[in-house]
Amino acid sequence: MTDYKMHLLICGGTGCKASESDEIKNRLNQFIEKHGLEDDVQVVMTGCFGFCEKGPIVKVLPDNTFYVQVKPSDAEEIIKEHVVKGRPVPRLLYTDPKSEKHVSDSKGMDFYKKQIRVALRNCGFINPENIDECIARDGYQALGKCLTEMTPEEAIKEVKDSGLRGRGGGGFPTGLKWEITRNVENDQKYVVCNADEGDPGAFMDRSILEGDPHSVIEAMAICGYCIGADTGLVYIRAEYPLAIQRLKVAIRQAEEYGLLGEDILGTGFNFRIELRYGAGAFVCGEETALIHSMEGLRGEPTFKPPFPSVSGYMGKPTNVNNVETLANIPVIINKGAAWFSSIGTEKSKGTKVFALAGKINNVGLIEVPMGTTLREVIYDIGGGIKDGKEFKAVQTGGPSGGCLTKEHLDIPIDYDNLLAVGSMMGSGGMIVMDEDDCMVSIAKFYLDFTLEESCGKCTPCRVGNKRLYEILDKITQGKGEAEDIERLKELSFVIKDTALCGLGQTSPNPVLSTISNFENEYLAHVVDGKCPAGQCKSLLRYDILEEMCTGCTLCFRNCPVGAITGERRQPHYIDQSLCIKCGVCYEKCKFNAVILT
Amino acid sequence: MPKIKLAEHTIELIKTICAEFGNKESELINVLHKVQGELGYLPAEVQEVIAKELKASVAKVYGVVTFYSFFTMIPQGEHPISICMGTACYVRGAEQVLSEFKRQLKVEVGESTEDGMFSINCLRCVGACGLAPVVTVGEKVYGRVAPTDVKKIIAEYRDGCTSDSKTA
Numbered sequence: 001m002t003d004y005k006m007h008l009l010i011c012g013g014t015g016c017k018a019s020e021s022d023e024i025k026n027r028l029n030q031f032i033e034k035h036g037l038e039d040d041v042q043v044v045m046t047g048c049f050g051f052c053e054k055g056p057i058v059k060v061l062p063d064n065t066f067y068v069q070v071k072p073s074d075a076e077e078i079i080k081e082h083v084v085k086g087r088p089v090p091r092l093l094y095t096d097p098k099s100e101k102h103v104s105d106s107k108g109m110d111f112y113k114k115q116i117r118v119a120l121r122n123c124g125f126i127n128p129e130n131i132d133e134c135i136a137r138d139g140y141q142a143l144g145k146c147l148t149e150m151t152p153e154e155a156i157k158e159v160k161d162s163g164l165r166g167r168g169g170g171g172f173p174t175g176l177k178w179e180i181t182r183n184v185e186n187d188q189k190y191v192v193c194n195a196d197e198g199d200p201g202a203f204m205d206r207s208i209l210e211g212d213p214h215s216v217i218e219a220m221a222i223c224g225y226c227i228g229a230d231t232g233l234v235y236i237r238a239e240y241p242l243a244i245q246r247l248k249v250a251i252r253q254a255e256e257y258g259l260l261g262e263d264i265l266g267t268g269f270n271f272r273i274e275l276r277y278g279a280g281a282f283v284c285g286e287e288t289a290l291i292h293s294m295e296g297l298r299g300e301p302t303f304k305p306p307f308p309s310v311s312g313y314m315g316k317p318t319n320v321n322n323v324e325t326l327a328n329i330p331v332i333i334n335k336g337a338a339w340f341s342s343i344g345t346e347k348s349k350g351t352k353v354f355a356l357a358g359k360i361n362n363v364g365l366i367e368v369p370m371g372t373t374l375r376e377v378i379y380d381i382g383g384g385i386k387d388g389k390e391f392k393a394v395q396t397g398g399p400s401g402g403c404l405t406k407e408h409l410d411i412p413i414d415y416d417n418l419l420a421v422g423s424m425m426g427s428g429g430m431i432v433m434d435e436d437d438c439m440v441s442i443a444k445f446y447l448d449f450t451l452e453e454s455c456g457k458c459t460p461c462r463v464g465n466k467r468l469y470e471i472l473d474k475i476t477q478g479k480g481e482a483e484d485i486e487r488l489k490e491l492s493f494v495i496k497d498t499a500l501c502g503l504g505q506t507s508p509n510p511v512l513s514t515i516s517n518f519e520n521e522y523l524a525h526v527v528d529g530k531c532p533a534g535q536c537k538s539l540l541r542y543d544i545l546e547e548m549c550t551g552c553t554l555c556f557r558n559c560p561v562g563a564i565t566g567e568r569r570q571p572h573y574i575d576q577s578l579c580i581k582c583g584v585c586y587e588k589c590k591f592n593a594v595i596l597t
Numbered sequence: 598m599p600k601i602k603l604a605e606h607t608i609e610l611i612k613t614i615c616a617e618f619g620n621k622e623s624e625l626i627n628v629l630h631k632v633q634g635e636l637g638y639l640p641a642e643v644q645e646v647i648a649k650e651l652k653a654s655v656a657k658v659y660g661v662v663t664f665y666s667f668f669t670m671i672p673q674g675e676h677p678i679s680i681c682m683g684t685a686c687y688v689r690g691a692e693q694v695l696s697e698f699k700r701q702l703k704v705e706v707g708e709s710t711e712d713g714m715f716s717i718n719c720l721r722c723v724g725a726c727g728l729a730p731v732v733t734v735g736e737k738v739y740g741r742v743a744p745t746d747v748k749k750i751i752a753e754y755r756d757g758c759t760s761d762s763k764t765a
Binding site: 014015017018019052053055197198199200201202203206207238239240276277278279280281282293295296297298299314355357358359363364395398429431433437442445446449452455 | 621622623624625626627629630660661664665666667668682683684685687688689720721722723724725726727728729731738740
């Protein structure tokens, strides 16, 4: 192996690739060649660094310089200045918004200071398509340790003692799940990795698979050893082509190294991994639905019990774990249960990856110890709300979760605390909303999602959610009545109590949590006929103030539907029956004569 | 829907794909992925061939095709436009972007323009939430799209010049 003096790491995640990180890599290589530095400098395309807001990112090692929002045209300067002359390029450095100073070392950035990266340990450090780089960072060491030094029972005990709980949403203790599957007698068992990340706004599983596929493969093999399975299946969304490709490369490399296949490390243990593709159905994240989908059927859930641990894929005992859960396993085996359980809260151990998105300054992927508060996540790591607006709510747990408010900002985040305040951990999506977001519309948005994704098998979900949606739609159209709020609540409770699977049982959560935290906003819609956030068009009214209007005709000329009338230099008027509330007049008026009520 | 007559070589292609998966019914979803990848969509006539090869009922194949949003029975435009309606994109204004595409192209979601150049679809999260709102045209991803950018994006394809005017 060549001993490079310097490494340029460039993010090869989906987001940064969309911003031409491939082209940046090509240009960097081109200028490295031009300066004859091929033997000294290596460009490595890694997985996601997490700081997606400022992507594409280029990190220079060994000095840890962190360049943000790099463009292909910046490549020449990085090579000429930084690599050749040893002078960092200040204009590409991250500027701390508080001190307004450049921060060169990523360790000094607020975004990274409070993070502890366990599941994401290799993302942004290694080339995911090179197994040697993974092995250099302890990859497959845990598998070796399990196979040669530990019995399956000992390995399961380690996972149990660590307190690791399922990261896909439910929070079921992982070690216990393994033990149950191990204890079922059968000649054929399966390990399934659930990579059907359907929660919109959550992208941690994708990033782990794109940035560190070997850790997931290793964990699946460990799980296979523990429960007595020789086959692993990864159920992955077809919408994630890059993750699929990297996973395929990683499986092939692991096979070549004898870390998958027959007689792994000469221990007589056999394990192989196959891929199964999802086809765009949120409900397939539910384990029974996922199993049906893998069998080539419609992804409809079935009643539990029997649990997949007893009767799963092809009727055989099947252990289903989420990607992030699996990514924690090798570290637990290597560093021990005691180390892992020293992080986190009493009942939620370790760290959790969150996908921060929405109206927040630092959109990205972060990993923090369980027990970190929402305030730390949103303000310290996330850098606060975009454009200096007011924080209104944060939605956790995706379509099954709820909206939390200012009051909840100081709650330590863990499974039980989030449930207690009417939301849930879910897979870790965190969507931040500001004063301009209407909470009734947000509830309607989620219901629209559930409606489309409901498999249609059980009536409460299929029909009940449709009715919920209709009532919410009526309210946003300005046709709501005060009784509608009670109707929403009653129907929500019925759906929660009677739906068959997790999707149906949790689908009213966005409605209930917005009603309980923002009842005044619902009342404003149904009683006063107003949308406080100014989002529900039917409840808006544009008027022209006669005394302010100069008759410049700008609004008249720009109105797309001809709803504005008036003579030059005379006050203009809006015909409310024609107005489509597009707001063009409001934006165009230079004299603040158009008002919104 | 009018009946389509499948060409002989298309039928052969479908049969070959089914055979690659051992003509097993449990491989139905993998077969559908591959066939749609080749043909672009899965009309009823194609489903009939698949059902016969896998010895499954046409109803079952149809049930699976219509269950999953990834499968489509309508041909896509030459440049399929997908607007991400994930939560992150929604709160950053994806709905307005979608309305603008619908208005400019005069088609609804799931339809293609008359000239067959464009089709509009919504998708749930490509996971590039840092670039919200996101629009994809074919394989190309456009980030931080505002309604005012829509015209430019359409023109890129309509005029045949795929300049890199706005990629994030």
